[in-house]
Every structure is written in structure tokens, then in C-alpha cells.
Amino acid sequence: MSLKTGLEWRYATKKFDNTKKIPADKLEHLLQTVKLAPSSFGLQHYEIVVVEDPAVRERLKEASYGQSQLTDASQVIVFAVETNIDEDYVKAYIDEMASARGVKREDLSGFEQYVLGSVSRLSREENINWAKKQAYIALGVLISSASELQIDSCPMEGFEADKYDEILGLKEKGLTATVMATIGYRSDEDPYANMAKVRKSDKDLFIRI
Numbered sequence: 379m380s381l382k383t384g385l386e387w388r389y390a391t392k393k394f395d396n397t398k399k400i401p402a403d404k405l406e407h408l409l410q411t412v413k414l415a416p417s418s419f420g421l422q423h424y425e426i427v428v429v430e431d432p433a434v435r436e437r438l439k440e441a442s443y444g445q446s447q448l449t450d451a452s453q454v455i456v457f458a459v460e461t462n463i464d465e466d467y468v469k470a471y472i473d474e475m476a477s478a479r480g481v482k483r484e485d486l487s488g489f490e491q492y493v494l495g496s497v498s499r500l501s502r503e504e505n506i507n508w509a510k511k512q513a514y515i516a517l518g519v520l521i522s523s524a525s526e527l528q529i530d531s532c533p534m535e536g537f538e539a540d541k542y543d544e545i546l547g548l549k550e551k552g553l554t555a556t557v558m559a560t561i562g563y564r565s566d567e568d569p570y571a572n573m574a575k576v577r578k579s580d581k582d583l584f585i586r587i
Contacts, residue, residue: 379525379526379527379528380526381522381525381526384522384525384526384527384528385522385525386575387525387528388521388524388525388530388531389530389570389571389573389575390531390532390533390570391447391451391530391531391532391560391562391564391568391570391571392447392532392568392569392570393446393447393450393564393565393567393568393570394446394447394450394451394452394530394560394562394563394564394565394568395450395562395563395564395565395566396449396450396451396565398452398562398563399452399562400452400453400529400561400562400563404527404529405428405452405453407523407527408520408523408524408527408529408561409426409428411519411520411523412426412516412519412520412523414519415515415516415518415519415520416515417512417515417516418508418511418512419471419493419496420471420475421463421467421468421471421493421512422512423459423460423463423508423509423512423513424457424458424459424460424509424512424513424516424553424556425458425460425551425553426455426456426457426458426516427455427456427457427458427546427548427555428453428454428455429453429454429455429456429546430453430454432449434545434546435448435449435454436448436449437545438454438537438542438545438546440541441537441538441541441542441545442534442536442537442538443536443537445534445536447532447534447560448560450560450562450565451532451560451561451562452561452562452563453560453561453562454558454559454560454561455520455558455559455560455561456542456546456555456558457513457514457516457517457555457556457557457558458543458546458548458551458553458554458555458556459506459509459510459512459513459553459554459556460506460509460552460553461502461506461509461552461553461554462502462552463497463505463506463508463509464497465494465497465498467497468490468493468494468497469490471493472486472489472490472493506554509556510556510557513556513557514556514557517533517557517559520559520561521533521559524561529561529562529563530561530562530563530564531559531560531561532559532560533557533558533559534557534558534559534560535557537555537558539554539555539556542555542558543555
């Protein structure tokens with residue numbers, strides 16, 4: 379399935395079939411695709427929590443205003459952003475880059491200083507907001523990749539982030555929940571599945587200069 383066809387097929391699934399699970403190989407393919415999502419400087423300012431435990435998902439449902447997707451979907455994917463993007467974080471990334479590319483670390487010093495300068499100019503809150511923007515890029519990749527695999531998804535912001543942080547133990551990891559998506563397979567009873575997709579017309583959406 380092409381990406382365009384997949385995006386035409388997908389919708390924000392409101393009711394999942396709780397008897398259907400994503401096969402392990404497809405889930406791994408999906409996660410590896412999201413791993414390749416672009417991020418500013420390649421820093422990957424987040425971690426991705428894959429939640430399958432039923433008891434944990436029940437608690438997340440309570441922190442999500444009772445939305446049934448949390449317990450009916452195959453998995454819950456939480457994007458948790460780094461709250462301490464600092465010199466140590468950047469240096470660890472440069473270490474990884476040197477190793478992955480087989481280059482001397484000192485050869486990356488110019489790039490390292492550039493990234494450190496960008497990070498140091500921002501307040502802690504600004505760095506977190508920057509990280510959140512990167513997480514949304516990864517969310518977009520998740521939704522797009524899922525559509526190609528004909529895996530349903532529902533991006534969701536309707537949850538209490540502080541409770542997610544507590545339930546998932548994120549704060550002690552230097553993370554905070556930002557956005558999530560439930561993934562799985564739509565129920566035949568979901569009335570939204572066959573609704574026409576509503577988008578702006580080309581003339582109202584595209585500005586060509």
C-alpha cells in the first residue's frame with residue numbers, strides 16, 4: 379500500500395477490536411520505522427513507551443478520562459520527552475555519533491559546540507518545548523507507517539500528563555509524557571470508520587509562490 383493510499387484509508391480510530399493484536403513482526407517493523415523519525419540535530423529528544431500490561435493500561439485509562447482506546451487497542455504508545463537536555467545529554471549523543479560513524483570524537487568538536495550553543499541558549503522550559511515538537515514529528519511517522527501496514531491508530535492528547543508520569547515512572551527517568559497514540563485494529567462497530575474524510579480544498583490549503 380502506498381503512503382497516500384494508507385493515509386486515505388486511516389482515520390482516528392475511536393473503537394478498537396480488543397480481540398485483535400498486532401503481530402510481533404509488524405509491531406517491531408512499526409517501532410523501527412519510528413526510530414528513524416527525524417529530529418532536530420538528530421538528538422531524539424524523547425523516549426517511546428510501549429504499554430501492553432492490562433493493569434497499567436487500566437490506570438492510564440483512568441488518567442485519560444475513561445477513553446476506551448486505552449484498554450481496547452493492541453498497544454498504547456507514549457512519547458515521553460527529555461526534561462534535562464543539557465551538556466551531558468549532548469556529549470552522550472556525540473559519543474554515539476563518533477562510534478556509529480567510525481570517526482574520531484575530536485573531529486566532531488565543531489558540531490558538538492554548535493549543538494551545545496543551541497541548547498545552552500534555551501531555558502529548561504524552552505528545551506522541553508523544543509523536545510515536544512520533535513516528539514510530534516515522531517508521532518506523525520508512527521501514524522503514517524501504521525497506515526501503510528493497515529494498522530489503525532488514534533493520536534491522543536486527552537490525558538493527565540502528571541498522572542501518566544507517575545504511573546509509568548517517568549519523572550525519575552528525567553522524562554514527561556507529551557502525546558500518545560493507541561494502535562491496533564478497528565472494530566466493525568466503530569461508526570467513524572466509514573465517515574468521509576474532511577480536508578481543506580487544494581485552493582484553501584496550498585499557497586504556491
